Amino acid sequence: MMQFRVVVRCLLGVLLVLPLVGFAQAESCLTAECHADFTAINEPHFPGWEDECTSCHDPATETHPATETQDFILIADGAELCSQCHDMSFDQSQIHAPVASGECLICHQPHGRTAETTLKGDGLKNLCLMCHDGFDPELEYVHGPVAVGACTVCHDPHQSDQPFRLLKPVKQLCLSCHQNFAEGLMAAPVVHPPVRDEDCTSCHLPHQSRHLFLLKEKMPDLCVTCHEEVGTAARRSRHKHRALQSEKGCGQCHSTHFSERKGLLPTSQKDLCLDCHRHDKKKRPEGLKGLEGDLSENTMVHGPIRDGECSSCHNPHGSDFLKLLSDDYPEAFYAPYEEGAYDFCLTCHDKNLLRFENTSIYTEFRNGKENLHYKHVVNSRKGRTCRACHDPHVSPLPALINETGASFGDWAIPTRYERTETGGSCTPGCHRTLQYDRNQPVDYQK
């Protein structure tokens, strides 16, 4: 990666020249009296440097020990001195400003130093921070390599063809250390498009941040800058989902980078939702009864849930409709049918269910031809909502008939439904036991 190469030829050349100018290098410049401080250098610029003063200092000004003037001047200035021995070619597109201006000595010690390298300063980080401010020690979260000052694991101090003189393109650079991550990314069937197509720095800061995980912005602002419609649903809808209001926000339901499943969900949708909505007598008495345990143990599971979906009926981000539903569904117990009122159920179920007073095809809930859906829901001053008879999720009774009953004030009206080959009966809290039969209609006037 580095472009410097020590040119041995040059060193030898200097050695050959020495006897000719008659400089008494044998009496070392480093004695107990002279330049004693240099003996502390335990990491010299190069081995044998103590005999090579004249490779860099001009010995022609030999009067030196007597005078206090600037003797032994350097044989060349700036980068030119270094290029006596180091093959220098700065031909890459990004050259660090102090390198371009030949100020090698801002960062390097010409003689050597007491610590590991020829670099100046106490540690690499402080060297760089001599000129670069903007690293705020108050910021809470600092990237591991930055905290220990390993600036050059990511940046070349001199030059590179990558922006910001990075050693590699950003994503490659990040993944070169985050190898677990790289493996997960390769294997995952679903990858978040910005992770796939953009740099990691579209969401993360490389050095430090005031937000956990070095994020550029706090959650969920980070997500909703790109997903405005979700942000609007979360903030503006009439019915908000408390799951989004918590600190973990989007991360409660989505993996950020990649996932096994569509929608970047961490588990199946059903398990995800039930994680918070499962009924548990002690912990969550308000949870969804009948959805605990294995759904398949129940006789009747509503189609979409059987297929593992909750989001075909609920918008998990927020909704203008009751209970985060995707469309209109009456809130009141009594809600006679009118255009639009039951759109929620009727996007999936045939509208004809409620259109005809008499039918022999559109519903099984009929007495002869008399449409009992029509009778209960439409043709009544007190039209009953579907919840009076159906559970939207699951039921041990056929046709999702609500076993425990719908709330009617403080009371849950039981249905006590029984099905027969050709009809059924119920003994609800609403009226005496009544039967219906599709083949031999019951005469209710009797």
Ligand code: HEC
């Ligand atoms: C690789 C080139 C190089 C070699 C070899 C070298 N010097 Fe220097 N020396 C320099 C440079 C460059 C400076 C100017 C440093 C500055 O301006 O910060 C310098 C500065 C000095 C200074 C004045 C400032 C100081 O750091 O005290 C002394 C004294 C000195 N050198 C003595 C020596 C002696 C003695 C030797 C041999 C034992 C030696 N140098 C070998 C490059 C070299």
Ligand code: HEC
């Ligand atoms: C007289 C020849 C000579 C000159 C002039 C010279 N160097 Fe070197 N430099 C060397 C040699 C020899 C090595 C050791 C190379 C090795 O170990 O492979 C070296 C090594 C280095 C290293 C690596 C040290 C390390 O810790 O890994 C740096 C940095 C360096 N030189 C910077 C400079 C700079 C900056 C200048 C100009 C101020 C300069 N050199 C001038 C001969 C020279």
Ligand code: HEC
């Ligand atoms: C902004 C500070 C800075 C400046 C300016 C700078 N260097 Fe360096 N240089 C470094 C750092 C840091 C390293 C050590 C890199 C590492 O950690 O591997 C280094 C390493 C080197 C090395 C040896 C390591 C290698 O990769 O070969 C040489 C030789 C060198 N620099 C020469 C120069 C020369 C010549 C100049 C002036 C043209 C110069 N440097 C200017 C910071 C600087």
Ligand code: HEC
């Ligand atoms: C002597 C001062 C000085 C030192 C020391 C210094 N830099 Fe710089 N650096 C500069 C200047 C000047 C610029 C150009 C700033 C600009 O363009 O706005 C720069 C630019 C940069 C840039 C941005 C490059 C770009 O393309 O915009 C990076 C990254 C950088 N330096 C990293 C480092 C690292 C890492 C170190 C320590 C090894 C370091 N700098 C030490 C002066 C310095």
Ligand code: HEC
């Ligand atoms: C983990 C890799 C990594 C480390 C370690 C790292 N940087 Fe950076 N640095 C980057 C990346 C990536 C960018 C480009 C930022 C962007 O795309 O917005 C950058 C940009 C910069 C810039 C120019 C933009 C700015 O933020 O001012 C400077 C200067 C800089 N780094 C200096 C440093 C210094 C000094 C250190 C050591 C204290 C350091 N970096 C350590 C990855 C790193």
Ligand code: HEC
């Ligand atoms: C030189 C190796 C290295 C490189 C390159 C690197 N990282 Fe890291 N990163 C680390 C280490 C080490 C940690 C700390 C790991 C830990 O604590 O488990 C870390 C932690 C993180 C964290 C978690 C921070 C937290 O608060 O837990 C994020 C996010 C991160 N890196 C993102 C990035 C991004 C983005 C890049 C590319 C710009 C990148 N890393 C490049 C080594 C690296």
Ligand code: HEC
């Ligand atoms: C769409 C924004 C986004 C992008 C792009 C992104 N991240 Fe993240 N990253 C996050 C968020 C948010 C977190 C917080 C925790 C979480 O959800 O996993 C995070 C956490 C992390 C963590 C620490 C937690 C962990 O899972 O280990 C690492 C490391 C990380 N990201 C690396 C990367 C790397 C490497 C890339 C580029 C390949 C990248 N990220 C791209 C948003 C992003």
Ligand code: HEC
């Ligand atoms: C830089 C822009 C950007 C950011 C930031 C961003 N996303 Fe995305 N996300 C996209 C794009 C582009 C798509 C693909 C198109 C779409 O579905 O809107 C996408 C798709 C998704 C998907 C659907 C994936 C699928 O398989 O259907 C989810 C879920 C998602 N993002 C969640 C998040 C979360 C959570 C965050 C915050 C951690 C986030 N996004 C941050 C750009 C972004």
Ligand code: HEC
């Ligand atoms: C309570 C769980 C939950 C929370 C919290 C959540 N989502 Fe979702 N999100 C889902 C589900 C479930 C889907 C549907 C996934 C599918 O396609 O199967 C989804 C789908 C998405 C999609 C795909 C397009 C769409 O609108 O359907 C995006 C983008 C998205 N979510 C972003 C976000 C963002 C951003 C946040 C945080 C503001 C967030 N989600 C919070 C559960 C959640």
Ligand code: HEC
């Ligand atoms: C991290 C926990 C969590 C997850 C995961 C979660 N929810 Fe919720 N959900 C809540 C909380 C808390 C409430 C508010 C409960 C309350 O007010 O009693 C709520 C309320 C609801 C409500 C009632 C809203 C209202 O207006 O009364 C519905 C419907 C709902 N969630 C559906 C879902 C669906 C569908 C999923 C899966 C996509 C899901 N939830 C995932 C925590 C969660």
Ligand code: HEC
């Ligand atoms: C076929 C549509 C449909 C599906 C699929 C569906 N729900 Fe519902 N859900 C409803 C309806 C309708 C209500 C409103 C019931 C009422 O108010 O009568 C509701 C209410 C809720 C409530 C609020 C309960 C309360 O007492 O306030 C939660 C929580 C909930 N559903 C979670 C889920 C979860 C979790 C899933 C996936 C396992 C799911 N739903 C799947 C239609 C559905």
Ligand code: HEC
């Ligand atoms: C008074 C109780 C009651 C009400 C109110 C009610 N249903 Fe039903 N529904 C039933 C009964 C009982 C069955 C089972 C009929 C059979 O299979 O014998 C049924 C069956 C169904 C079926 C299965 C297909 C069919 O028609 O046989 C659907 C779909 C249905 N109802 C949807 C709805 C919708 C949508 C609403 C609200 C607009 C609603 N129901 C209101 C009692 C009711």
Ligand code: HEC
């Ligand atoms: C997202 C689509 C969707 C929505 C919305 C929906 N359902 Fe269903 N429903 C289904 C599917 C799919 C089935 C299963 C059909 C099958 O297995 O053939 C089903 C089955 C039923 C059944 C049982 C039918 C039988 O075979 O006995 C009833 C009752 C029912 N739904 C009532 C309702 C009610 C009441 C609503 C409104 C609260 C509603 N559905 C909303 C998709 C939906």
